[in-house]
Amino acid sequence: MITIQNLKKQYKDAVVVDIPTLKIPKAECFGLVGNNGAGKTTLFRIILDLVRATEGQVSLEGEDVSKSEAWKYKVGAYLDEHMLLSYLTADEYFETLRKIYNLSEEDLEQHLSKFEELFNDEIRGKKKYLRDLSKGNTKKVGIAAAMLGNPEVVMLDEPFENLDPSSQVRLKKLIIQEKALSHVTFLISSHDLNHVTDLCDRIVLLEKGKVIKDLVDKGSMVEELNMYFGT
Numbered sequence: 001m002i003t004i005q006n007l008k009k010q011y012k013d014a015v016v017v018d019i020p021t022l023k024i025p026k027a028e029c030f031g032l033v034g035n036n037g038a039g040k041t042t043l044f045r046i047i048l049d050l051v052r053a054t055e056g057q058v059s060l061e062g063e064d065v066s067k068s069e070a071w072k073y074k075v076g077a078y079l080d081e082h083m084l085l086s087y088l089t090a091d092e093y094f095e096t097l098r099k100i101y102n103l104s105e106e107d108l109e110q111h112l113s114k115f116e117e118l119f120n121d122e123i124r125g126k127k128k129y130l131r132d133l134s135k136g137n138t139k140k141v142g143i144a145a146a147m148l149g150n151p152e153v154v155m156l157d158e159p160f161e162n163l164d165p166s167s168q169v170r171l172k173k174l175i176i177q178e179k180a181l182s183h184v185t186f187l188i189s190s191h192d193l194n195h196v197t198d199l200c201d202r203i204v205l206l207e208k209g210k211v212i213k214d215l216v217d218k219g220s221m222v223e224e225l226n227m228y229f230g231t
């Protein structure tokens with residue numbers, strides 16, 4: 001369970017996140033939507049302790065993420081390319097993570113085999129450094145890395161952005177499979193209302209840092225969001 005309490009982030013006079021309370025239960029697929037600047041990435045960054053909140057706290061299984069370290073072994077995340085080691089090739093990067101997570105070569109192969117269709121022969125066995133990959137292929141590496149090591153929570157910021165249409169469908173299939181096989185809690189922010197509503201059990205809509213809708217009814221989710229976004 002991720003618990004957010006009295007959370008505020010302020011830059012000078014601007015309050016960009018303001019969430020009195022929000023609980024994300026284990027194994028939920030939690031979607032986060034909102035217009036540009038609504039505070040989605042900032043909220044993810046606070047959850048990952050990449051940005052300190054001005055007030056309040058985020059805890060994972062009762063541990064305040066800004067005061068403890070143990071939660072880091074339970075969380076995998078891909079927010080942007082800064083999280084990668086761009087001077088490595090994809091194979092070198094996965095091998096580095098394998099050692100960090102203390103996985104066997106078989107474990108790594110088994111994990112990466114799930115991404116074979118998504119990688120589409122563009123990622124593994126290439127001599128290209130991550131910094132030279134296309135935006136979509138970079139994202140695929142980041143997503144595969146975020147899901148490595150059996151994390152309990154996987155956080156993905158805009159996972160569908162820059163992916164070609166076939167890759168978007170493949171990624172969606174992969175996340176659905178992973179949801180069915182494990183009890184991973186997914187936190188996914190997206191501007192793609194169709195994908196996020198297809199995938200997620202619950203969608204939270206942020207506006208100027210505040211939760212203005214918390215949707216759990218699959219039947220009316222799409223309609224409510226289309227009404228809000230005028231789509």
Ligand SMILES: Nc1ncnc2c1ncn2[C@@H]1O[C@H](COP(=O)(O)OP(=O)(O)OP(=O)(O)O)[C@@H](O)[C@H]1O
Binds near residue numbers: 037038041042
């Ligand atoms: N370091 C910073 N200094 C000042 N303002 C910041 C900083 N980081 C974020 N902001 C502001 O916080 C607000 C929320 O930004 P954030 O990136 O979280 O929004 P978002 O919902 O992820 O947007 P998008 O959909 O465009 O990615 C924006 O107004 C942004 O300008």
